[in-house]
Amino acid sequence: MSFRNISMYYFVCVAVHGITLANAATFSIQNNFPYTVWAAAAPGGGRQLDHGQNVFGVGGARIWARTGCEFNESGQGKCQTGDCVGLLQCQGYGLPPNTLAEYTLNQFDGQCPSELQTPCGRNNPCTVFKTDEYCCNSGKCGPTNFSSFFKERCPDAYSYPKDDETSTFTCPTATNYKLAKMKLESLSPFFFPFVALCFTVATAATFTIRNNCSYTVWAAAVAASAGGGGKRLESGATWDLNVKPGTRGARIWARTNCQFDEAGRGRCKTGDCGGRLKCKAYGKPPNTLAEFALNQYKNLDFFHISLVDGFNVPMEFSPTSGLCKKGIQCTADIVRQCPKELKAPGGCNNPCTVFKTQQYCCYYGKCDPTDFSKFFKARCPNAYTYPRDDPSSTVTCPGGTNYKVVFCPIGSPHLEMVASMSQEE
CATH class of the missing domain: 2.60.110.10 (Thaumatin)
Structure with a gap:
């Protein structure tokens, strides 16, 4: 869910200005986009904002923009992003993806x-x-x-x-x-949600990253590991990450054909993150992504496999603890079958990376699946394939669940092909 432009964290430019009053803070919310958004605030608020329009409202704990909405006269409907149970006047938090302005006052x-x-x-x-x-x-x-x-x-x-x-x-x-x-x-009345956020008993989630490929990969993790994350994984090796509660915008991926010096500087053929062994930024496409956010709406974890940055290594993303059982796999022969327009050394690009147009990148408003996104969807039906893909591609588990991310999961029908291809390169 790339968090640049898909799934849980679709970034929307909304200007939020705090204006000090005698006993309360007034927030002016302005829509500078050329299209309509539906502003939302929790606790209790929401309205349509056309281009250039402002709305003033007294404090809440969270403000966000909803896009692609349709509401009837009674304020019932739905939004493509940020929907709050189909209500124009939100009574709870919005469903990811949504960019959040969060705050507490007078603490x-x-x-x-x-x-x-x-x-x-x-x-x-x-x-x-x-x-x-x-x-x-x-x-x-x-x-x-x-x-x-x-x-x-x-x-x-x-x-x-x-x-x-x-x-x-x-x-x-x-x-x-x-x-x-x-x-x-x-x-302040906002002390109580502050206490709930700070002192709810929550434990770190353990992510076990395993390399089942017959070749070496260099695992990468951003926002999931303090100070940046990356580690060389030989075939059969694992890497355990303890990810703190409330982590958002996190992703894990495999880099291939890398060379690093003793200082951790070098480069990779796929998934390179600015030439660092321990990544501090997202990887360069193409790379298969495991994306997640922990302890979000209703204390749920949200996770999925994304092909919005393309594909380089087969992947499994699954829970390993608690009652949550549903996992996701993307193990198809995508590299060898990749359309010629999307081919890249060691992988297969997403069309947005190649063409950089609204049709493929969904920079704003509504967009539909394309022949290229359908190519990916036919081979990995449970993965995100374009920015407005089916929200059911995102899986939820209770907060506190542990997970595994497996590169070249056992049983993949194309495991040997992908391994030998990487070794040849």
């Missing part, structure tokens, strides 16, 4: 310890220090000075992963609830 009145401060909020100590003392990754752990700071100010809220279970409340089914604003001299 902690400047009392936050300096070690936990960030430009846009206040960190939990686990986020900063990443040690068992603060993250409770194993066994029992107790309160710390930092968790006590939060607990003193919000005694009923969870402040660390093994906090007092009485901080969770129960009520009979069908109970009604309200969220009341607090006095201005106390905490």
Whole structure:
């Protein structure tokens, strides 16, 4: 889901300006695109914005643009991206892909310890220090000075992963609830979603990357590994990645025919990421992509295999824990069958990479499948093949699920062909 232009993270240019008022923040949302978008805000808001139009609204926790929408007079309908359960006036978060402006206001009145401060909020100590003392990754752990700071100010809220279970409340089914604003001299009403985001007990997801190809690949991971990710994998080798909760816009791919020096500088025939062994940027097409976002809408993980950057190595992307069982494979003989217009050394390009037109790249508005996208879809029906492909190509699992990404998965009918081809090159 390339996150440049498909699936979960289709980037939309929306200008959001914060204007300070006496007791509230007003956000001016402007549409500078030549086409209509449907602005959305959670909690509770949404409206159509034609080109150049503005809308003013008082705070929420998340703002985004929806595209390709149709609504009836009662505000019921659907959108191609960012849809919020078919409502014009959103009551919840939008369905990915959607670019998000997220914020919290008036947090902690400047009392936050300096070690936990960030430009846009206040960190939990686990986020900063990443040690068992603060993250409770194993066994029992107790309160710390930092968790006590939060607990003193919000005694009923969870402040660390093994906090007092009485901080969770129960009520009979069908109970009604309200969220009341607090006095201005106390905490902002947006404190509560902040606490929920920071202190929900969430564990890192383990991604096991395995090379089942008969040749060496150089696995790459961006946004899934702190400081950049990449590792040489001989045939049969694995690489385990612990990916932090809430990770978005992440992708894993295989690079082929690489050469690197001792400093980790070099180049690859396919999937090269600026000549680095440990990638800090996305790879150069063509490359088969495993893309994902963790702990998103309703605490679900979203993942898929994407061919929007082309194809170089067969791939499997599957859950390995919990009750989630559905995985995805793309193991077809795409390199050898690749249309001549899309052929590339070591792989098969997506048509957007070659032609760079609206027809193939879906830069804005609606677009349809093409003969080239149908070529990929016929061979890998569960993979994303163009930016507006069937949303069912994205699979969801509960947050906290572990996964595996396998290059040249066992049982691939074209495994030997792909391996020998790479070795020859």
